[in-house]
Amino acid sequence: MTLPERPLARLPRWAALALLAATLLACLWNGFALEARDTAHEADIEQRLERGERVDMDLYREINARLAQGEGYYEAAAAEHRDFAMPTSPFVTVRTPVLAWGTALWGADGWRTIALLLWAANILAWFAALRSEGRGVQLGGAALAALFGMVAFIPDIAFSHEILAGLMLSAALAMSAGSAWIGALVLAVLAIALRELALPFLLAWGAVALLAGEKGKLGAIVGALVLLGVGLALHAGGVAGVREASDLVSPGWSGMLGPSLALFGIHVTTLLQALPVWLAAPLGVLPLLGWCAAGGRLGAFATLWFAGFIAAVALFARQENFYWMGLFIPAYGVGLAFVPRALADLVGAIRRSPSASPTPA
Template identity: 35%
Template sequence: MIRRPLAPWWLATPSRFAGLTRNHARIALALLGMLLAATLMAYATPGPPPVSHDPANRGNDQADVVLYETIVDNLRHGGAYYLVTADALRAGNYPLRPFVTFRLPTLAMVQAAIPPRAVALMLYLLVAAVALAWWQRLSPAFTRGPPRLVAMALLAGGMMAFVQSDLAPFHEIWAGLLIALSLAVHRPGSWVSAVAFGLAAALIRETAGLYLALMFALAWLSGDRREAIGWGVAVAVLAAALALHAHAVGQVVRPLDPSSPGWSGLLGFGFFVRTMTISTALGIAPLWLAAPLVGLTLFGWAAWRSELALRVLVTLSAYAAVLAVFGRTDTFYWGLLVAPTLLVGLAFAPDGLRDLVTAAMDRRRITVTRVVR
């Protein structure tokens, strides 16, 4: 006897877990329990230094932002990017090796060319574009308006840090929004805009290159060779830009300039969880509640049966692995690359949980009756 999927609560179509057999549902529930338990590893993971919230200590609380502001100001006064960046890094006791300690010049050059108010306006317009694109993309996912509004509220919760204009010099702010926009505008057979926004994110922050590689792999595995070529071209453009960037950095670095301590923090999955709580509205909740909610967001993205959900889940999982293996306590801001879309997964979790529990508790049996004539 095949169990018919229950009618969805919020979603327009049954979740990915609808119709599972009892044994498969129980396995899935066990894995979910392990995921939620793993999120509590955040308690054993060191977080970034506490912020004083004292304007007089902004130089310490937001040292990286102040660094990027200094670079932009010097560019506005006629400085050359690599020279002023090297001087700013030395003045702040930052490492200058390897070349990736220098940010790509894209964002600083753009911001130096326009007034500060225009920079803030561009940021708000980008946030609005992300919200509009996700509203359009999420509309078919829900049968009613209230769940859709909940999903948008969760999107807003993931973008709390992205509407702070004083963080506009921060590269991850722009790259994270562009990745979210790239995901929202992508559709099968319509991928040019998604590639363009993804490449823009990577040319601002090269760590977004992982997103390009993931989208290339997904396009290739899905059999869409044209889209895969598009993402492959974006990866090649980024590689060429990084080669030129490395050469330019080599011209200004001195033999005695310090090197980075490396990126092998090995802080584990708990660091990803803590990073996500810091980067989103979950930061206002106690860790005992916020940490499991991060796990439920991942579950929710797995529950929504759609091509977009798969892309978001793969992206979140890949950056979770990067943060777990390579992240340091002072590189928690890498999480901003995927923070905007994270919490939306909670909107898909209720249907997924209901379907899993229902399937796991199914006690029906197949009864065979032999008729003798």
């Protein structure tokens, strides 16, 4: 099956009008939503501190310090979760040991160096991936990868599973449609091992490979999923081995907070937070429209990954889970490079004669 190169240009007039209107309304709405979500975020932090909880990154620092003293990962993690008034059940409330083990091997500065290398790799990968899209999109995409990936320079990057995994996934996305897809798969597996929440990335890639008839790629993705399944089973066993009957249990994930939480997470994990809300609000929405317009394997993969994960966050995430959106950084922002194409294709579809019969997207 051939994936369309410019899907928005193939929309019927009514669908193009509806999408353009929905995008405009979303850009306006996001300004109010960001302010409301920021207020909720401040209230949530205050309530958590009153309950005796502390910030997540302090938790990971303490776990790493215990490992440096020779303690085992799961024993250290369980002890610190109890001290921080955080649950150990279900097992996904305890991070995989990859970040802590890495810190034991090369230290926090080693992770900071890896983050900077991944930032540079993203710039190069997106410059290469967009070479057939025209010079403007190519240069714009690489520049956007650099800007949205500036979070790689923060000192606390060494304790952020999501942003480190996001830098890996973003490079993997750029490499996925070309000849370097095996390298992309390795990066994706590493990202999921670091933060299992990134698993839908491989599911989206597998769906696109299935639609495109890429049997070899699909087989490799299935093999990677099996390998990751074994790893997660071992992690679950490690957590179960140190859990105590008195340990806290997570209240679950059924926040139903809508897409505002996902957009807030994108806002606070990028340089968008430094912009006035009237400008940051549309810049947080428009990349998704751009990816919808990109087309081809890369566009289909990016759209499925970003739209699908935003929908999942809208349905399941709690207020304190906004940081999940670090998994998007910096690739989500690259979608802004395709916004001019999106607008041109939508306007063209709207102006098309009613008697014309566009090819279904």
